[in-house]
Each structure stands twice: as C-alpha cells, then as structure tokens.
Amino acid sequence: MKTQVKALVVGGGAVGTSIAYHLARAGWDDVMLLERDELTSGSTWHAAGLLPYFNMSFATTHIHDYSIRFYKTLEEETGLNxxxxxxxxLRMAQTDARMDEYMLYASTAETCGVPYQWMTPDEIKAKWPLIRTEDLKGALYHHTDGYINPADVTMAMAKGARQRGVAIERKWQADAFHWTGSHWEVTATKMVERGGNLVPGDEQVVITAEHVVTASGNHAQRTAKMLGIKIPAIPVEHQFIVMDQDPELVAFRKAGNAEHPVIRDADAQSYVREERGGWILGVYERGAPARFEYGVPDSFRADLFQLDLDRIEDQYMAMNHRIPSAENCGLKxxxxxxxxxxxxGNPLVGPAPGLRNMWLAEGFSFGITAAGGTGHYLAQLMTQGEAEIDMASLDPKRYGDWMTTEYAARKNEEAYEHVYILHHPDEERPACRPLRTSPAYDRQAARGAQFGHVNGWERPNYFAAAGFDDHDSRSFRRGGWWPHAVDEAKAIREGVGLIDATAFTKHLVRGPGATQFLDWFTCNKLPSVGRINLTYALTAHGTTRTEYTIVRLAQDEYYLVSAGAWTAYDSDYLRKAIADKAPEFGYVECHDVTTQWGVFAIAGPRSRDVLNALVKDADPASVLGNKRFPWLTMRNIELGMVPVRAIRVAYTGELGWxxxxxxxxxNHLFDQLIKAGEPHGMKLVGARAQNWLRxxxxxxxxxxxxxxxxxxxxADLPRFVDLSKDFHGKDAMQAHGIRAKCVTLLIDGPEDADPWGREALYDGDTRVGRLTSGGYSVAFGKSIGMGYVTPEVAVPGTRLQVKMFDRLWDAEVTEDSPYDPKNTTIRVDG
Incomplete structure (x- = not known):
C-alpha cells in the first residue's frame, strides 16, 4: 500500500471512483482511492440507476450531460459493460403548470445542448399502449438517457482508473486528517470483519497526500467532525419496490416492441421502469425521514431500512392508475x-471551507447521474485551478457556520419531498424558517412582507395586503405577486422606496498591508478615503470570483460589501488570499462584520426629502447635497439617534443611499424612516422589484x-478594470479575449409572462447565447433580460429571439443601461 501520493480520494462509490479516474485522466499519475468496505457498498449498491437529464441548474445540467455521454464510452475503454x-x-405532465415547468426546463436544456422531444398524449399512447394517457397534457422526452447498473458503471470506472495507474485500496478507513502546512497526513485503519460487522483492526498507516478528496457519502457527518467543518449532507430514506412480471408487458415485449422509457409521473411523485418483465416503482413522498444525522452506526454496512408501504400508498395507487396492467403484479x-x-438538493463540490487542498464531493441525491460529470469538472478544478463551467452554485461554502445539524436534516427532508413538486422559479420553501432575521423582521411582516431567504436570512421579496397567500401566488408566468412588484418598482422610479438589504455580506479589511493587498486582489483602482469603488476579485484564470463595493474608511482601512448569498464563499477566498500574500504585503486583518451592520437602501427621486427630515446637523438640507455628499462617496451621518455609515449608491439606478x-x-431607525417617509408616500420594496430595476x-x-x-x-465592464496596474488574474483575463459578451435585451414576450433568466437566445435558427437574468421593466412596459451572446451579435439594435414556452419571442439588444444611460437621476442635486 502506498503511503505517499499526490491525491487521495476517500470513498469508493460511483462519485469517488469517478473522481479518481478523472484525476488520472487529467494527468495526475499518483492517485489512490480508499474505501472502508467494498466498492459500491454505500448508497451506490441500492441506487435505482436512473440518469435524469432534468435539472434547472446550468452547472448541474452540464454535469449530468457529461455523465450520460461519458458512460457510453466506458465499455470501449475498459472492456466492461x-x-x-x-x-x-419520459416526463409526463398532468397539468398546464407542469407543462410550463417542462417548457422552462427545455429552454434551459437548450443552453447546454441537451436534446429533447415533445410528445402529445396520443403519441404516447400509440407508442406505449400500456400507459394511460387521457388525463395527460403532454410529455417531455429525452431519448438519449435511460438507466444504468450502478455497480457495473462503478466497476468500469474503477478498472479505467486502475488502467491509468490509480491504486484502489479496499477495507481501509480514513480515521484522521492533519494538515502540516504543506500536505495532508491521513491516518488510515485496516477494517476487519467481526460478527458480521466491519470494525477497525489493529493495523494503521499514515498516508501523505498533497490533495485529499472526500466522497464519503452517508458518512459525511463523520468526515465533517474529523475535519472540524460543517457539511450539510445527511441521508434521507428513499424507497422503491420491484414487482413481479406483468403478463401484458411480457406480451408487449414479445411482440417485438422496444423497452419502455423511464416513466416519470411527476404529479404523482413517482417513477417507473421495466425490470425483467415487471416494473420498478420509485417514489419521492412526503414524510421520508433523515437518517444518520450524527454518523452511521458501525453495524450498518450494505444494509436497508424496513419498508414503509403506508407512506407510499398514494404513489402505488397512482402507478396502477397510470399503468393499469401493473395492478395485478405481486411485490417481488x-x-x-x-x-x-x-x-x-444540489451536491457539495469544491474546496472545503477554511482548509487547503481539501476537496469535498458530498451530498449527492442523484449520485449515479452526477458521478461522471463531477469527476470530470472537479478534476479540472484541482488540476487546472478552474472548471470550464462555473461551479459556484455547487460550492460547499454556500452554507456558512450558522448551519446546524438540525437545520440540515429538516431541510434535506424537505428537498427530498420537493423532487417532484413543481419547481417554480419564485418558490420559497418553508422548512426551518424563519431562522436568521434582521431586527425589523416583525415590523416588516406586520406591513405585509412576503419573505424569501438568502443564506438563511429572511429578506422581503415583496409586500402584499393582509391575508395574501404567497404559496398560491407562484407561477411559471406572472404570479399573483407580480402586480405588487410592479407597484414597488414604480414607487422607486417615481417617488421613494425602502429596501431591507441587511443580508449583504460585509468585511472589514485593515492593517499596514491592506492597501497593497487589495490593490493586487482587485482589478479596479482603489478609492480615496471617503469614496467607494465597484471592483472584482478574479480567479487565477482571470474570471470573476467575487464582486465588491469597496468603501475606503481610512488610509489602510476598507469596508467591503458583497452579495448576501455568498458570505462564507467570499470570506474564505479573501482570508486565504490574505494568508498567501502576507509575507509580501505585510500584516492584514480581515473581519466578517455581516451580522454587526444592518442595511436599509432608500432610493427614488424623493429619497433625499425623506432623509432631510432625519439628518441631525446645523444645515440638514446641505448634508445630502452634491457638494458635501456627491455620488459614490461615503459619509458618517446621524439619522435621529442612529449613527449611520451612509453610502451614496443605489442598486436601482435612482437617487439613493x-x-x-x-x-x-x-428598529429605531426603521420607525424613524417610516415616519419621515409617510408625507412622501414612501413604499416598502422587496427584492423582486429591485432585481427588475437593476x-x-x-x-x-x-x-x-x-x-x-x-x-x-x-461581462462588458472595462470601466471597472484598471489595466495600468498589476492584479491577480490580469494576464489570464487578457489571454481569454472576448469569447462571449454580456448584453441587456428588451423583449416582446407573452402578455402573461416574463423570462426568468434561464432561457436560450437565438439569431434565426442559430443559438447564440442564453439569458442569465430576466424580469419586467416598468420603465419600458415590457420584459427585460440580461445574458451572454456571441460577440458579433452583442451590438445595440441587433434583433434576436428568446425561447419561452416553446416559442421564439422577439428581443432587441439595447445600449448598456437603457434606463437613464447618463446617470442623470443618480447625480441629481438637492
């Protein structure tokens, strides 16, 4: 057994085996995999082996697509089928809403090059007469996927890994991880059989590894404890049953008909596929419990839980409705x-928080589908520094230290039962909420706030009258919340609105080396004292790692504001970069002060009037005027009894702070602002209107x-890039050139719908890009979107089309900042 390797993979399921294979294929010739039992002995062995393309995530769709294509090549390489x-x-829809969901997904699939077909109920019935179709609206059919044998595909990847030099060691358990400052020392214990259980034996080795990847599956909580971090990957029970032969199915196949596709009846929370003349029924029901919250018992190996048929009775009856011939099949x-x-519901893939050269690949609810692609893209991250797709949505640091075991267990149960619940883009799932609340939460709730959550924080999405039901307002089109967001957007454009932005991530960076460090770390000029700048921290590949608004408080003291969803993600990158450059730049402190500062954003033509009523100064009116407080500056002011760090900037593009x-x-500040805003008709505004306005x-x-x-x-942001200075990622950024370009489009879409930012863009019959954001413009009275297109069509006035609801709708590339392009309203004086 090797005791010194470049990369050690811990976990021998489909995911871990794929990672080892792809690291070797990427050129790392010293890789070892440890498995505490036998390969596939975790969840891999009892997985149903389905390979669903369907996913609303751009990154995850690419991962699934790679897997499906990759698995088809394994037999040629390894000789193993x-x-x-x-x-x-076949994804069937019983409702118009489900068809809307499939049409949104289909457009997203097009952005990733995933093939699909539409089928009518009559077409389904003609091809697969055993399926009942009279209550269906239609179906989405992926003809290139299906199902796979989890053990066989894992063994094929293991053989391919061995052929490429990977050492695979079974019955070895990782029991401790120690970072020396330059490499990992992993203590591994030989596992032995005792009384049918697998227990640690007396033999131990210490393995030295430059990189470690954990793919420990159900054992993720044990891994988290050993690493001293939090990993919100906890198993949930999943049931499926195998049925005896169906005589009608046997006759159908004997007549020369091809095997049925995987039949997904999403509105019945189930999937069905053929199995040796019978059927397999799998379900995603309510009430499935989380298990192993605090670790897997030593006695649990390739074991199962007792079946709970009562819990899946409705889904079983629904299957008999959908395939009537199955009603007489016995349970096998x-x-x-x-x-x-x-x-x-998305896996955790990427660098572990706070640790060097420790990589996580945990929390795979669709592990067989994701295994191949995860290995491919994680190997790119590890060997090249970045993957060719943005993996941020899967990054383990999207959850911070506020996350607890109880939170993860309950939210994971919710994620399980939502697999087949309509995935409205405007959905807000209720479990474990409210949890992180700003002090003004109750005051806003009393005024009709309908909350979303970001990084655990409760944040108003919009405000509605008492009795309004946010759940019933959701839609793939313009939901019941839409008129409220329109009113809020108009309030900011025409009057004044107040937004709770407390969830913003905030860091304080200071010290003798702070200026030199931040000048290297970010791509824009640093602001002078009392001013602000928008800037970006880049990856080593020159792409955008983080966006910051930097406020310079003193010569070597800076206040950094970034997206609220990415606190741990931003903090980890910032702290690691500081540690790396400390010998060169000197001492730098970094403090996450997110929970110390609340934030209200006030914006609109009358925002200055509201604040003037609260400013404590000998000449209140002049305090907020352009002379004393110009655009893109910060001032310490007093509003009533509250000392405020006021920043003259507005994400809405109006006069604001x-x-x-x-x-x-x-709470005191909120009450004062509400009182001062009443004479000016100030309206409370949520995140959805703000998203449209930006x-x-x-x-x-x-x-x-x-x-x-x-x-x-x-991203077409050259004004925020100072090419006269050296900064991290500069050379790589310039070497990329312009592969695609970010544009804004005004869209003549359906009368009852707006894009969500997941849609494909076309120039005639040619797909030229995709939307990344979408919504409604109150300024132009039509849909609006932002996205990336090929450079040749990124020209104002170019006519393109957006794919929505299986139709192409006209769109036009606009000039940057179509509303107030000269920033006149932002700079208006008092």
Whole structure:
C-alpha cells in the first residue's frame, strides 16, 4: 500500500471512483482511492440507476450531460459493460403548470445542448399502449438517457482508473486528517470483519497526500467532525419496490416492441421502469425521514431500512392508475435505503471551507447521474485551478457556520419531498424558517412582507395586503405577486422606496498591508478615503470570483460589501488570499462584520426629502447635497439617534443611499424612516422589484451575470478594470479575449409572462447565447433580460429571439443601461 501520493480520494462509490479516474485522466499519475468496505457498498449498491437529464441548474445540467455521454464510452475503454440501457426518459405532465415547468426546463436544456422531444398524449399512447394517457397534457422526452447498473458503471470506472495507474485500496478507513502546512497526513485503519460487522483492526498507516478528496457519502457527518467543518449532507430514506412480471408487458415485449422509457409521473411523485418483465416503482413522498444525522452506526454496512408501504400508498395507487396492467403484479422485492441530500438538493463540490487542498464531493441525491460529470469538472478544478463551467452554485461554502445539524436534516427532508413538486422559479420553501432575521423582521411582516431567504436570512421579496397567500401566488408566468412588484418598482422610479438589504455580506479589511493587498486582489483602482469603488476579485484564470463595493474608511482601512448569498464563499477566498500574500504585503486583518451592520437602501427621486427630515446637523438640507455628499462617496451621518455609515449608491439606478447602521439600532431607525417617509408616500420594496430595476440599469449581479466562467471584460465592464496596474488574474483575463459578451435585451414576450433568466437566445435558427437574468421593466412596459451572446451579435439594435414556452419571442439588444444611460437621476442635486 502506498503511503505517499499526490491525491487521495476517500470513498469508493460511483462519485469517488469517478473522481479518481478523472484525476488520472487529467494527468495526475499518483492517485489512490480508499474505501472502508467494498466498492459500491454505500448508497451506490441500492441506487435505482436512473440518469435524469432534468435539472434547472446550468452547472448541474452540464454535469449530468457529461455523465450520460461519458458512460457510453466506458465499455470501449475498459472492456466492461456499464449496463447502460438507453431507453429514454419520459416526463409526463398532468397539468398546464407542469407543462410550463417542462417548457422552462427545455429552454434551459437548450443552453447546454441537451436534446429533447415533445410528445402529445396520443403519441404516447400509440407508442406505449400500456400507459394511460387521457388525463395527460403532454410529455417531455429525452431519448438519449435511460438507466444504468450502478455497480457495473462503478466497476468500469474503477478498472479505467486502475488502467491509468490509480491504486484502489479496499477495507481501509480514513480515521484522521492533519494538515502540516504543506500536505495532508491521513491516518488510515485496516477494517476487519467481526460478527458480521466491519470494525477497525489493529493495523494503521499514515498516508501523505498533497490533495485529499472526500466522497464519503452517508458518512459525511463523520468526515465533517474529523475535519472540524460543517457539511450539510445527511441521508434521507428513499424507497422503491420491484414487482413481479406483468403478463401484458411480457406480451408487449414479445411482440417485438422496444423497452419502455423511464416513466416519470411527476404529479404523482413517482417513477417507473421495466425490470425483467415487471416494473420498478420509485417514489419521492412526503414524510421520508433523515437518517444518520450524527454518523452511521458501525453495524450498518450494505444494509436497508424496513419498508414503509403506508407512506407510499398514494404513489402505488397512482402507478396502477397510470399503468393499469401493473395492478395485478405481486411485490417481488423492496428497497429502503439512505440517499444523501443537501438543503437545496444540489451536491457539495469544491474546496472545503477554511482548509487547503481539501476537496469535498458530498451530498449527492442523484449520485449515479452526477458521478461522471463531477469527476470530470472537479478534476479540472484541482488540476487546472478552474472548471470550464462555473461551479459556484455547487460550492460547499454556500452554507456558512450558522448551519446546524438540525437545520440540515429538516431541510434535506424537505428537498427530498420537493423532487417532484413543481419547481417554480419564485418558490420559497418553508422548512426551518424563519431562522436568521434582521431586527425589523416583525415590523416588516406586520406591513405585509412576503419573505424569501438568502443564506438563511429572511429578506422581503415583496409586500402584499393582509391575508395574501404567497404559496398560491407562484407561477411559471406572472404570479399573483407580480402586480405588487410592479407597484414597488414604480414607487422607486417615481417617488421613494425602502429596501431591507441587511443580508449583504460585509468585511472589514485593515492593517499596514491592506492597501497593497487589495490593490493586487482587485482589478479596479482603489478609492480615496471617503469614496467607494465597484471592483472584482478574479480567479487565477482571470474570471470573476467575487464582486465588491469597496468603501475606503481610512488610509489602510476598507469596508467591503458583497452579495448576501455568498458570505462564507467570499470570506474564505479573501482570508486565504490574505494568508498567501502576507509575507509580501505585510500584516492584514480581515473581519466578517455581516451580522454587526444592518442595511436599509432608500432610493427614488424623493429619497433625499425623506432623509432631510432625519439628518441631525446645523444645515440638514446641505448634508445630502452634491457638494458635501456627491455620488459614490461615503459619509458618517446621524439619522435621529442612529449613527449611520451612509453610502451614496443605489442598486436601482435612482437617487439613493445605502444606510449601514449598528444592527442593534435597526428598529429605531426603521420607525424613524417610516415616519419621515409617510408625507412622501414612501413604499416598502422587496427584492423582486429591485432585481427588475437593476436590469434596467444593466447592473450585473454575482451568481448570474458574474461568475467563474466569464471575465469582467466579457461581462462588458472595462470601466471597472484598471489595466495600468498589476492584479491577480490580469494576464489570464487578457489571454481569454472576448469569447462571449454580456448584453441587456428588451423583449416582446407573452402578455402573461416574463423570462426568468434561464432561457436560450437565438439569431434565426442559430443559438447564440442564453439569458442569465430576466424580469419586467416598468420603465419600458415590457420584459427585460440580461445574458451572454456571441460577440458579433452583442451590438445595440441587433434583433434576436428568446425561447419561452416553446416559442421564439422577439428581443432587441439595447445600449448598456437603457434606463437613464447618463446617470442623470443618480447625480441629481438637492
């Protein structure tokens, strides 16, 4: 057994085996995999082996697509048949809303080059007469996927890995991880059989590894404890049953008909596929419990839980409705095993928080589908520094230290039961809420706030009258909340609105080396004292890693504001960069002060009038005027009894200020602002209206327009890039050139719908890009969107089309900032 390797992969399921294979294929010739039991002995062995393309995530769709294509090549490389039955995947819809969901997904699939077909109920019935179709609206059919044998595909990848030099060691358990400052020392213990259990033996070795990847599946909580971090990957029970032969199915196949596709009846929370003349029924029901919250018992190996048929009775009856011939089939076998989930259903893939050269690949609810692509893209991250797609949406640091075991368990149960619940783009799932609340939460709730959550924070999406039901307002078109967001957007454009932006991430960076460090770390000029700048931290590949608003408080003291969803993600990158450059730049402090400061954003033509009523100064009117307080500056002011760090900037593109205040004084400030705003008709405004308004100004948002797959120059932000200085990622950014370009489009779409930012863009019959944001423009009275297109069509006035609801709708590329392009309203004087 090797004791010194470049990369050690811990976990021998489909995911871990794929990672080891792809690291070797990427050129790392010293890779070892440890498995505590036998390969596939975790969730892999009892997985149903389905390969669903369907996913609303751009990154995850690419991962699934790679897997499906990759698995088809394994037999040629290894000589082992991976057991891939390319029978297709039929997603049926019983409602118009489900068809709307499929049409949104289909446009998203087009952006990733994923093939699909539409089928009518009559077409389904003609091809597969055993399926009942009279109550269907239609179906989405992926003819290139199907199902695979999980054990076979894992063994094929393992053989391919061995052929490429990977050492695979079974019955070795990782028991401790120690970072020396330059490499990992992993203590591994030989596992032995005792009384049917697998227990640690007496033999131990210490393995030295430059990189470690954990793909520990159901054992993620044990891994988290050893690493001293939090990993919100906890298994949930998943049941499926295998049925005896169906005589009608046997006759259908004997007549020369092809195997049925995987049949997904999403409105019945179930899937069905053929199995040796019978059927397999799998369900995603309500009430499935989380298991192993605090670790997997030593006695649990390739084991299962007792079946709970009562819990899946409705889904069983629904299957008999959909395939009437199955009603007389007996039960042949049953499976109820642990499948790992995360609170949002997406896996955790990428560098571990706070640790060097430690990589996580945990929390795979669709592990077989994702295994191949995860290995491919994680290997790119590890060997090249970045993947060719933006992996931020899967990054383990999207959850901060506020996350607890109880939170993860309950949210994972919710994610499980939502697999087949309509995935409205405007959905807000209720479990574990409210949890993180700003002090003014109750005051806003009393005024009709309908909250969303970001990074655990409750944040108003919009405000409605008492009794309004946010759940019933959701839609793939313009939901019941839409008129409220329109009114709020108009209030800011025409009067004044107040937005709770407390969830913003905030860091204080200071010290003798702070200026030199930030000048290297970000691509724009640093502001002078009392001023602000928008800037970007880049990856080593020159793409956008983080967006910051930097406020310079003193010569070597800076206040950094970034997206609220990415606190741990931003903090980890910032702290690691500071540590790396400390020998060169000197001492730098970095403090996450997110929870110390509340933020209200006030904006609109009358915003100055509201604040003038609260300013404590000998000449209140002059305090907020352009002479004393110009645009893009910061001033410490007093509003009533509250000391406020006021920043003259507005994400809405109107005259406005961000009011950063001590969070313990928030309720007093809120009450004062409400009182001062009454004479001016001030309206409380939520995140949805703000999102529309920022698109009218072409303000890029991190996580949509800004990410690790595009440079700031491709985002068309040269004004925020100072090419006269050296900064991290500069050379790589320039080497990329302009592969695609960010544009804003005004869209003549359906009368009852707006784009969500997931749609494909076309120039005639040619797909030329995709939307990354979408919504409605109150300024132009039509839909609006932002996205990336090929450079030749990124010209104002170019006519393109947007794919919505299986139709192409006209759109026009506009000038940047179509609303008030000269920023006149922002700069207006008092």
């Amino acid at each position: 991976a057991g891939f039955a390319v029978v297709g995947n 076998d049953d499976f109820n095993g642990p499948i790992c989930y995360t609170p949002d 961000e009011l950063h205040h001590p969070i313990e004084m928030q 698109q009218e100004k072409s303000y890029r948002a991190f996580g949509t327009e800004l990410g690790r797959d595009a440079t700031p120059l491709e």
